[in-house]
Amino acid sequence: MSVIIGQKEYFKGIEKIKFEGVDSDNPLAFRYYDENRVVAGKTMKEHLRFAIAYWHSFCGDGSDPFGPGTHHYPWDVASDPRQRAADKADAAFEFITKIGAPFYCFHDVDAIDQSNDPKEFASRVQYISDIFAKKQAESGVQLLWGTANLFSNERYMNGASTNPNFEVVAHAGAQLKSAIDATIKLGGRGYVFWGGREGYMSLLNTNMKREREHFARMLHTCVEYARRNGFTGKFFIEPKPCEPTKHQYDYDSATVIGFLREFDLLSEFGLNLEVNHATLAGHTFAHECQVASDNGMLASLDANRGDYQNGWDTDQFPTDIYEWAEAMAIVLRQGGLAGGGINFDAKRRRNSTDAADLFYAHVGGMDTIARSLLIADKILTHGEMDKLKAARYASFDSGKGAEFEQGKLKLEDLYQIATEIGEPALISGKQEYLENLLGRFV
Amino acid sequence: MSVIIGQKEYFKGIEKIKFEGVDSDNPLAFRYYDENRVVAGKTMKEHLRFAIAYWHSFCGDGSDPFGPGTHHYPWDVASDPRQRAADKADAAFEFITKIGAPFYCFHDVDAIDQSNDPKEFASRVQYISDIFAKKQAESGVQLLWGTANLFSNERYMNGASTNPNFEVVAHAGAQLKSAIDATIKLGGRGYVFWGGREGYMSLLNTNMKREREHFARMLHTCVEYARRNGFTGKFFIEPKPCEPTKHQYDYDSATVIGFLREFDLLSEFGLNLEVNHATLAGHTFAHECQVASDNGMLASLDANRGDYQNGWDTDQFPTDIYEWAEAMAIVLRQGGLAGGGINFDAKRRRNSTDAADLFYAHVGGMDTIARSLLIADKILTHGEMDKLKAARYASFDSGKGAEFEQGKLKLEDLYQIATEIGEPALISGKQEYLENLLGRFV
Amino acid sequence: MSVIIGQKEYFKGIEKIKFEGVDSDNPLAFRYYDENRVVAGKTMKEHLRFAIAYWHSFCGDGSDPFGPGTHHYPWDVASDPRQRAADKADAAFEFITKIGAPFYCFHDVDAIDQSNDPKEFASRVQYISDIFAKKQAESGVQLLWGTANLFSNERYMNGASTNPNFEVVAHAGAQLKSAIDATIKLGGRGYVFWGGREGYMSLLNTNMKREREHFARMLHTCVEYARRNGFTGKFFIEPKPCEPTKHQYDYDSATVIGFLREFDLLSEFGLNLEVNHATLAGHTFAHECQVASDNGMLASLDANRGDYQNGWDTDQFPTDIYEWAEAMAIVLRQGGLAGGGINFDAKRRRNSTDAADLFYAHVGGMDTIARSLLIADKILTHGEMDKLKAARYASFDSGKGAEFEQGKLKLEDLYQIATEIGEPALISGKQEYLENLLGRFV
Amino acid sequence: MSVIIGQKEYFKGIEKIKFEGVDSDNPLAFRYYDENRVVAGKTMKEHLRFAIAYWHSFCGDGSDPFGPGTHHYPWDVASDPRQRAADKADAAFEFITKIGAPFYCFHDVDAIDQSNDPKEFASRVQYISDIFAKKQAESGVQLLWGTANLFSNERYMNGASTNPNFEVVAHAGAQLKSAIDATIKLGGRGYVFWGGREGYMSLLNTNMKREREHFARMLHTCVEYARRNGFTGKFFIEPKPCEPTKHQYDYDSATVIGFLREFDLLSEFGLNLEVNHATLAGHTFAHECQVASDNGMLASLDANRGDYQNGWDTDQFPTDIYEWAEAMAIVLRQGGLAGGGINFDAKRRRNSTDAADLFYAHVGGMDTIARSLLIADKILTHGEMDKLKAARYASFDSGKGAEFEQGKLKLEDLYQIATEIGEPALISGKQEYLENLLGRFV
């Protein structure tokens, strides 16, 4: 990948970020992420498939519910929407190539201003995706996934695909069509559904059953359209329990998998799991990953972290090697992410107003995850942890335990067996031992 | 139902609790629960099917993690386990008939002391269930549901049906057999599974996939046994997200329904929803009820409440008419609880040490729910709330919206429609209006 | 108070809201709030001192972190900031007089657009406060409290009075001066400090000690200025634990009182307690009120409610009569709010887009609190609850208990007494009994 | 310190735990804790002052609210309470000396069975403390702090020092006297108050003001007694927000400091901060430490960790080097813990039933904290983090900023300054940069 600068260099004074190793004192160098280093049979680049999120990094202005934006972007000044979009693309690909991420992700409205006229908006998306295509070709950067923003426009205030008003559902469909078209054109590896308004503010005015059915209907409609038009990637659903709604239908891994199974959508979909959404749902990130992996649905990750003392989606950059080492071990065990990558759905703090802060943030995030991959690899190579876990279940690998698994025992048989074997010995779960073992590799 | 006193009267000085109406100043009278009052076509007794929980009311000693019991029961003094069990049954049926609940529920180990010898324990359960049968006949009280306690015995410390050691699974099966036998003998309307240890303490030592499969296998085994032995009731699963485990597999309604669908168990099961478990899972009670009802799975309720400032299962007696009015409206809309009833899985506070406190607690709980039933009935009779909700979805009842529901529209059609109709009007969700409407009936 | 319409009637078709009683079916009438009804010796109007919050009701556009505003105000269209401010004042006083609230509250930047030039901004505030003065005179509406918004402007991103950069602190001071001037001019009963950015985003870059000292210094500076310039009202601090910061210094009642005591500010200040801030801090609203009242600091209330399943400041309109009945009982026991009133710091949902929704929301909120006042009055009039509580502490009213309270007993005395009296009897806390008693009046 | 074995060796096959360094594969060796290693001018042993908690390690049986104990101790079998206590002391000092902790801590009731007769209990405490004294002399192990358990006995169900019944307060005093006597005798460095029942279950039956006053009175009484009897150590309060009560008066650092200031107790007390209590109160551990340190009150630490998905006091062994590195940096900056040490108030999981698990747990915990001390030392030695933080506040070190700090500026001065300087530049808080810097040393 080569750094590409557009009409203007936006991040002057910052060169391509290099790997310098753990002893480096350079805050603008990688200490762990060495894209060509081979771990468990693949390069780090192939394992991690890092992607930059267009929205936070090139659109997010630092606003929060108590104040407007603090990040003022030099690429966000032209008055013509098409020109502004092109300038932003210049900045984006400059950053992506300087940081050295092989992928990026975007919502339609990140790329170019929305228009309430579906035709005009489709034309704008076409315009900017042509530019993206050229940038991709020039740089070697690829599209991890595309998506449509069906939550910001005021028309979606009561839901998009789950809006009680069919007219809004039609507009959601229109936007989905154009975003899918762009994703196909750009060779996106996946297409993501995140249903920010697909939930309810109050049960008093909501028919949850009908709304969920509409959501499933829209997913089927999109799959049919995308496949017919040559999309060969994966569809992803990104669970989140709440915010901006009180309750969002794609609550967590288990809920989404249940939904996909109910509406016969399992085979086309995988999950895109976000750390902060896991913790908002009351789960560890590892839990969400394991649930998905157990179902063959762990496909892609949104990298960030939440704040355990704050109850909203803080989307901070990842820093915790425990959190990520456990996740990467699950990914390694299943042989890699199924179709997706690791996308930085993370934003600088509102008061991180230097241009360099965007680089620090991503350098820290990429290093955290690269280091965690190394830890996970050490855990699996060492092997004791997985061996101990497997050994706990050995009684089901043969004999009566195996017969139980195969459904050959009746309840009377279990009663009979229990009577014969007497009281089983207590077998320690060895949790502290295993925590120490994990700590050894961290 | 007639009050029945056993060998000894345990609640001396307290007579059968009567309905005296809202103007009564008597703390030992019902102000709302009038079992013969007809609401929406059925008596309150038929609607609510109140059950007393054996464990909290006759076994629970008020201990907590920071101190032993404060409730010292006169029926808990005999040294012989069978005698002690019989004495407790006397106290229990005295209370149940004095409070006027038509049902009760119990775990095997509530009824009589456990024995580690499955045969001896089965014999004990048989002994006490014979006594229960006589008490039922004498009083008219019926068994709402039975269940096996598969969480207290130390052998279940790593799980019962999901224990990594098959020997423990066999013991769980033995206990299940004897509890199902007793439930059938006593004409239980249901049989409940609450998997207190069916989850994990740490993912580091857990194969979640295999454990969930074992759990499904055990459910199938129990269903087969129970049906073969004449059980005609419903099976219930009671969701709870955590405690005592870090994570429990029966997390919430959506998770359990997904699990039952995955393992082809949907048709035999319904949900027994507990208020405090809903709130621990990050949901309102109404949400859990609605999810279950939308899936035809709202079968039974465990009445209590949690504490929004404390993060454990406080199991306090219900007091909130908002919480229960919303739930009762869902129950009324679906035509009543599917097979179950309303069981007081609630305990007096550790410092509520007077015998009368057990009565105050139940009187308050039963009145709260009876009053909520009246409110729910007023809401449905008034009708505006349900009418407003239905009207929001009218665009799907005919025309293009109906075609969308029927799967007749392709994504291009939605794009075309959106282009033609232009920007839809914003339609208020009227949440505050509806909250006021609810408030009018509270 | 008379309805006053400005240049233009903004809420056409809605007349002054009247009290019609509980049997009214009119959604635009009060069912409980009868301003002239005498309760516990004062009219409801005198007890409750309702105030309308300028920011939510006339400025809040329904935006949230996932989408821009949905509320488009006809008074928010003029291009000149002074004209726009005047139009907004027309709308505001029309609403305030139609809803019949005797008070209002505002931040400087609610009233008129901010300017980065302190002189220009001071002049604007002067301009609009002249208009407010005329409106107050014309309508009889009064200012409950004024305040400066020291959190929205990007310059406050690292704090206002606690900003590490003194230049920003100076700007905070400039804004405070002008807001205090306006409050004095308009006869405000109080002046509120809510420190939205007075906290930290990360401890890694924060000197908490120095920041808290700067905050105390600024409060002293403001008090000195205001008193010197004739302010006779109360100063209020409004606690909130977090959001937008990770941690806010004014965490909760206990923390703020400790801070005021530490920096010798207790005598000039009272607390303005908000329901949703209490719950975000892990407390009930009643708890926060009681802590404040016990310290003689319960001065004013921000009426709203949070969502127990969502972890941010939802600022919904109050609906819960339990929550408010407990709070109003505390207020009645202390003889009324000390200097403040009840301000609706509450906002319609983003999807409540009808003009009438603003009325429904306030009607529901005012009725909820009025009804709660009636309940609280019944509780106190009935008297049993307070009598039971007092009786629990009777052993300290005389004898050895009283000596203990007076500090006359040494540890050896307690040992001696314990040895003599033997094991004390267990005395029930009667919590369920008292909950039923509360339920009787709800 | 030498390993001391009593009548019987309880941990056979486990020798004194040695430091073997990070490359060791031995799960029963330290990889970081090298007691003689000098860091920042002191040995690790002197810095960390590790203490073993008698209650969890030698009394805790693994019971939880859903099941009785799973840990069956060979030292817990004698029928005579004095003999049983002596056997436990043998086991305790064997463990303490094998693990190599220089300190231990205990509650009176951990050491020996309680008796309801204060005289008999005082005599028992005297008996066991004589044994402890001998063990201390023999081994070199010292008492970090003593305390009285005022929460388990049923008499404390409504509070101990805050009980509404003075008779119970007297019993609390009796128990305090005997625990203080033992602490003095054993040369305890501190005496801890943890008020497990000093809070409320319901505000409906509670006079919070009077209860808090009683609590302060009791503290004064204890301080007077202890000083008069020669106690030269520190008094500590250990904050905890709730559990077993709904609300505990010693909520968090800020609340306790406010309380101590209000009742003129600041000078005699310091705080003993527990990680899990910090997180239950909605704070990071670092926050609680910093608040205490800023007030000169950071005196002692209870080492453990909570679970961010579970809302009760899980008291797990510490594993997180981020959490502890931030805390240790605060400790180093203030020149060490003020009078206390680091006590493992942590318990093995209920299913960690091997004797060795107690060793694994402590080895992991001690290594986590030792490693964190090394990280903290590197942070301070490197110095950039503290330099950057200090630089943010430079504008207050001289000029107008310094005048502001000194109280020399009036509000008009600030207005004038703001007008003159114009709009301040935005200065990045550099949070991500600092997080990376922290990450570099972890």
Ligand SMILES: [Co+2]
């Ligand atoms: Co995401």
Ligand SMILES: [Co+2]
């Ligand atoms: Co997020």
Ligand SMILES: [Co+2]
């Ligand atoms: Co239950």
Ligand SMILES: [Co+2]
């Ligand atoms: Co429960």
Ligand SMILES: [Co+2]
């Ligand atoms: Co407020």
Ligand SMILES: [Co+2]
């Ligand atoms: Co708020």
Ligand SMILES: [Co+2]
């Ligand atoms: Co502790």
Ligand SMILES: [Co+2]
């Ligand atoms: Co703890």
